[in-house]
Amino acid sequence: xxxxxxxxxxxxxxxxxKFTATPNEGMxxxxxSPEDVKxxxxxxxxxxxxxxxVREDGLGNIFGKLEGTIENAPSxxxxxxxxxxPHGGNFDGPAGVIAGLEVAALFQExxxxxxxxxxxxxxxxxxxxxxxxxxxxxxxxxxxxxxxDFHTIRDKDGISVTEAMQQAxxxxxxxxxxxxxxxxAFLELHIxxxxxxxxxxxSIGVVDTIVGLTQLEVTVEGKAGHAGTTPMDRRSDAxxxxxxxxxxxxxxxxxxxxxxxxTTGKFAVYPNGANVIPQKVVFTIDLRSxxxxxIRRVMQKAKTLxxxxxxxxxxxxxxxxxxxxxxELSKEVRSSFKESTEKLGISYIPMQSGAGHDAMxxxxxxxxxxxxxxxxxxxxxxxxxxxxxxHLAQGVDILFETAKKLTEAEIG
Numbered sequence: 558x559x560x561x562x563x564x565x566x567x568x569x570x571x572x573x574x575k576f577t578a579t580p581n582e583g584m585x586x587x588x589x590s591p592e593d594v595k596x597x598x599x600x601x602x603x604x605x606x607x608x609x610x611v612r613e614d615g616l617g618n619i620f621g622k623l624e625g626t627i628e629n630a631p632s633x634x635x636x637x638x639x640x641x642x643p644h645g646g647n648f649d650g651p652a653g654v655i656a657g658l659e660v661a662a663l664f665q666e667x668x669x670x671x672x673x674x675x676x677x678x679x680x681x682x683x684x685x686x687x688x689x690x691x692x693x694x695x696x697x698x699x700x701x702x703x704x705x706d707f708h709t710i711r712d713k714d715g716i717s718v719t720e721a722m723q724q725a726x727x728x729x730x731x732x733x734x735x736x737x738x739x740x741x742a743f744l745e746l747h748i749x750x751x752x753x754x755x756x757x758x759x760s761i762g763v764v765d766t767i768v769g770l771t772q773l774e775v776t777v778e779g780k781a782g783h784a785g786t787t788p789m790d791r792r793s794d795a796x797x798x799x800x801x802x803x804x805x806x807x808x809x810x811x812x813x814x815x816x817x818x819x820t821t822g823k824f825a826v827y828p829n830g831a832n833v834i835p836q837k838v839v840f841t842i843d844l845r846s847x848x849x850x851x852i853r854r855v856m857q858k859a860k861t862l863x864x865x866x867x868x869x870x871x872x873x874x875x876x877x878x879x880x881x882x883x884x885e886l887s888k889e890v891r892s893s894f895k896e897s898t899e900k901l902g903i904s905y906i907p908m909q910s911g912a913g914h915d916a917m918x919x920x921x922x923x924x925x926x927x928x929x930x931x932x933x934x935x936x937x938x939x940x941x942x943x944x945x946x947x948h949l950a951q952g953v954d955i956l957f958e959t960a961k962k963l964t965e966a967e968i969g
Contacts, residue, residue: 769852796826
């Protein structure tokens with residue numbers, strides 16, 4: 558029996574997809590941008606329409622709450638993030654927010670009055686595309702970022718988180734930290750971003766573990782000079798050194814297992830003139846593995862490699878933006894997900910997530926669970942990103958059944 562309203566889900570996606578800075582080149586929606594403001598306005602309107610009490614915290618995370626019958630009871634949170642990578646797709650993040658909205662709509666339609674509150678949550682800056690701080694919404698609300706950091710963390714234009722919020726009409730003085738005792742569970746739906754479910758013709762992945770990850774920013778500084786008048790043997794070319802470093806990084810993970818991968822996704826050259834020897838290069842390193850020991854080994858190798866290039870007028874430095882250990886998600890929530898799939902006759906398999914998600918942050922503070930739906934051709938972080946409406950509806954049905962159970966009784 559289908560529960561979710563596919564036309565309503567389809568309308569949400571159609572509306573979300575309009576709010577992009579690059580309408581002809583995929584989804585680009587940075588935190589606190591005009592596109593963010595339009596999206597959050599729509600989210601809040603729908604939350605109110607579905608009978609939820611709406612609020613925002615001091616980071617701009619959005620909460621829509623359906624009160625429970627138990628006084629001061631912890632909430633079952635359902636949702637994800639609504640920011641994007643540059644030129645990404647329409648499903649990474651919004652699928653989970655829209656799923657949360659649909660769960661709330663089903664609670665309203667079925668006139669369910671939960672014992673424990675249901676809260677739909679839409680979070681900012683999971684991707685880290687604007688401020689280089691991945692999972693910032695969930696980390697911030699769980700007290701993993703110091704208050705003063707929101708004044709010092711800045712985007713490429715030098716605008717701080719606090720300043721960006723103010724420019725977007727948000728209030729950074731509101732409370733940011735959420736007490737652990739206010740959360741009973743966190744449920745998240747996400748697209749797989751890989752090919753496994755589609756290739757195996759399986760509808761749902763119930764995530765057991767999420768890989769650990771670290772994100773580093775490397776700065777290579779040399780000396781600028783005229784491209785025509787500076788002899789080759791007197792140059793301190795930051796780009797030549799940075800290019801050599803990046804080309805050697807894949808070798809660092811060759812002896813590792815556990816799905817260990819390393820990526821350089823951002824690369825900036827200064828002053829970036831055609832006839833100027835590059836003075837500075839800044840690039841990123843994204844390192845992930847299912848085994849924390851592998852992350853630490855490769856990270857040490859990377860630091861040694863980068864330090865070894867400090868010669869001939871070249872200076873290197875490393876800043877660590879993020880470090881997350883591999884996380885096992887809640888056995889109780891996973892069990893509830895599996896019971897729901899079996900009840901609804903939906904196929905599923907257990908999976909490991911190779912991408913970081915807000916659920917990995919919540920797993921340290923509450924019972925956290927994550928399900929995947931298939932991604933067409935395994936594509937994500939690109940305009941071609943796509944997930945089928947049927948799979949989205951099935952995922953919503955599973956979230957609804959699980960949320961209904963968890964808002965009725967204790968876990969376990």
